[in-house]
Amino acid sequence: SAVISQKPSRDICQRGTSLTIQCQVDSQVTMMFWYRQQPGQSLTLIATANQGSEATYESGFVIDKFPISRPNLTFSTLTVSNMSPEDSSIYLCSVTVANEKLFFGSGTQLSVL
């Protein structure tokens, strides 16, 4: 498995502001992934972050709204930009091990007022 640390664990933000979420892994991984879990909903993949290249976004998610950085093989950030109440969700960082099993961080609970 992998140990994945996320910061902050929760935050309350004002509409129109931005929040950057950090994800640190205890080992080097090729790909890191960002998921969103809206209240009462299942998890949805936002994007895949590869070190040294631009992130790959899933349908419905765009770089201007969710810019991602991946400066090295153990760290990534996701920014939620120009937030609105509809962005209130849990945001989860995840990594695969042996390209088989997916492990998640503890998540960032975001509330937008």
Next chain:
Amino acid sequence: QKEVEQDPGPLSVPEGAIVSLNCTYSNSAFQYFMWYRQYSRKGPELLMYTYSSGNKEDGRFTAQVDKSSKYISLFIRDSQPSDSATYLCAMRNIQGAQKLVFGQGTRLTINP
């Protein structure tokens, strides 16, 4: 129709009961099946991982896959209050370990 259907519950059972959680799916390309447990304000924790039809047992947990019926189950024996959590099923095809399709999750409460 969603690719993966899971009854969101909530499901409430007494301590010691056998719990059955289920998911159905429509995509016959799904080959790998997982169950995650998610406690409140925590990320999902991988509980079971299977890739063939049949049963897989791990302690009090048994994962069952029936590919012909496109139906998976998680059984919890001798349920404990500490098992109270949301249980999410997830599945994928042979490509892309990260491209899991998740069920909505079933919220389970075990009453002492």
